[in-house]
Amino acid sequence: MTDKKLKLVVSTGAGISAESGISTFRDADGLWENYDVMEVASHDGFERNPALIHEFYNARRAALATVEPNNAHILLKKLEEFFDVYVITQNVDDLHERAGSSKVLHLHGELLKMRAMDDENLVFQVTPQTVTTPQTRIDGHLVRPHIVFFQEAVPNIEPAMELVEQADVFVIVGTSLAVYPAAGLLHYVRSGIPVYYIDPRPSAVPRGVTVIRKNATEGMEELYRILLKNMAGK
């Protein structure tokens, strides 16, 4: 009878992809320093100027061809050897998938997917080379980026909350905890469950959270050692 693996739930933000060369949103020179978020990432902005939003996501999608997962993504995959690992990510890149993580839940959508304007459940896989305009059709359907814009619902937040409620260990990596409902996941952890937060410039978190004030790659190396040591001690 093999021991059941503990459930390790990890919530990641733009910071985990920073060392792969994908800029974050709210750091100095972040994406929202160079673009008006309400113009390029909100529902109203999409209604006003869909061509601009298609262009914005075409550029972010194309950039995926130039980046690779970093060691933080890779260590999360390696932890699957010892834990039942679930990644909940605010990121729309595919670096967790490319690192080999087998359970990835995207809260804010995915750059490599488009969805039909007339049926939100009709989702199409695209490539970094895909370029779309408001006139682009896939299988006859006009399409939009499969991204959750500001002012839109986050359909995957319910399954994400359930995962956090089941976590035996909860880890937060590289998020400013500025955007809800993603930032609220921390409050769904059962009491007594260890929580770690890896970030070089961490936002305020409740007492009891172990903060690892490091970049994702170094922080994940430290966490990897801690988790395996704790496991050996069990």
Ligand code: APR
């Ligand atoms: N390693 C780890 N964390 C890092 C690194 C790094 N190398 N570099 C920066 N960070 C941290 C920053 O300190 C910050 O806490 O990553 C976090 C990035 O915060 P944001 O730019 O706000 O990104 P995120 O929290 O993912 O934004 C949430 O906002 O605009 C929306 O939809 C967008 O999903 C995004 C959401």
